Amino acid sequence: MTGIELAPETTDALPWTLQRAPQNYVIGHVRAVLPDRVLDDARIVVRDGRIAEVGPSVPDVRADVDGGGLLCLPGLVDVHSDGLEKERMPRPGVELPWSFALMSFEGKVRAAGVTTVFHGASFSDRATATSGRSVHVAQRMCESIEQWSLRETDCGLVDHRVLHRLDVRSEAGFEAMRAEFERLVATGAVTTETPAVISHEDHTPGIGQYADRAYYENHIAGVRGISAEAARAYVDELAAEREANAGIRDTTMGWLAEQSRTGLVRIFGHDPESALEIADLAARGGNVAEFPTTVEAAREARDRGMSVVMGGPNVLRGKSHSGNVSAGELADLGLVTALASDYLPSSLLGAAFVLAERGMGLPAAVALVTSGPATAVGLADRGALAAGQRADLVLVAVEHGHPVTRAVLRAV
Secondary structure (H helix, E strand, C coil), X not given: CCCCCCCCCCCCCCCCCCCCCXXXXXXXXXXXXXXXXXXXXXXXXXXXXXXXXXXXXXXXXCCCEECXXXXXXXXXXXXXXXXXXXXXXXXXXXXXXXXXXXXXXXHHHHHCCEEXXXXXXXXXXXXXXXXXXXXXXXXXXXHHHHHHHCCCCCCCCCEEEEEEEEECCCHHHHHXXXXXHHHHHHHCCCCCCCCEEEEEECCCCCCHHHXXXXXXXXXXXXXXXXXXXXXXXXXXXXXHHHHCXXXXXXXHHHHHHHHHHHCCEEEEEECCCCHHHHHHHHHCCCCEEECCCCHHHHHHHHHCCCEEEEEHHHHHHCCCCCCCCCHHHHHHCCCCCEEECECCCCHHHHHHHHHHHHHHCHHHHHHCCCHHHHHHCCCCCCCCCCCCCECCEEEEEEECCEEEEEEEXXXX
């Protein structure tokens, strides 16, 4: 076999269809974004759904697909997406069927070049009218994602997974998350090879993401349409209520530490703000600092070998929406290893190209939305254009100064 054209014995029995990528093919004339460089006029050979070879195109030899000079990237990996909950409830009180929401959101994710997505399921008893988050909604989301992934007509368009967002001061959230985790272990869905991903978070006003109480009060006033005084009173009440649940937090964090020691969980620490918090996260077996709010926290996490995840929208806007450290600043300091879409799938590619133009270079910037997030969640089989990796490929053009996904080929 030459490795250039498909040999008869390895060619798929049926012609290509638009339903899914074949197991064996060759794509040529692309600009392949490799971990360390961009290879112009490259050829990528795929065998059994895996990348077998990446190298220069060969003159006068036909490939199965002509990439037409488009950039070829590994499929993007999004480790924190809250977009599905918005897709299910586009307006307060307007709830759509879960299956429709998944189908609709899958289209947006795929258009963004994302081939693996972790949907944030918020295990919290603090339901709000704008987000619809609750223990019940989290349970239904997990169930719906599982059913969607197992459907008989699965075309392999996107690998849907769950980021379990655990409110450490919610007793109902903790009990539901523990029950869900035990079910996943019992059914074999969670093993040491396929650990659950749990992000523990504490959104008590005055700490973490909402360290600036004034910002949070303004946010509440705007969302609820109430006065500044009423917002201040509400935040006082909320802070007091959550402080009363400190014991629940200790129980929750202890349980997470126990599961981390078994290797069945990868733990994300959400919104850490200090080196002390990172040290505590490390002591409990934490693997990832998710959206650190200060340079101090991000630097401590990297010094300890943790992944550091920041938001793509933060990069695009040039600042945090809640007044914390900007992702661009942390990236300039070399403290970011991965970007997540948070609430906007298209922000991943957009943010990567912004950082590339700022001087990071395209290979390093693309790594922040491919191999970096794959490492954060423990997926070693994807994230790079390299032999042995899954053949999750994205073809990208640059139009009007912005990246545009032209095609996605995902291995099944």
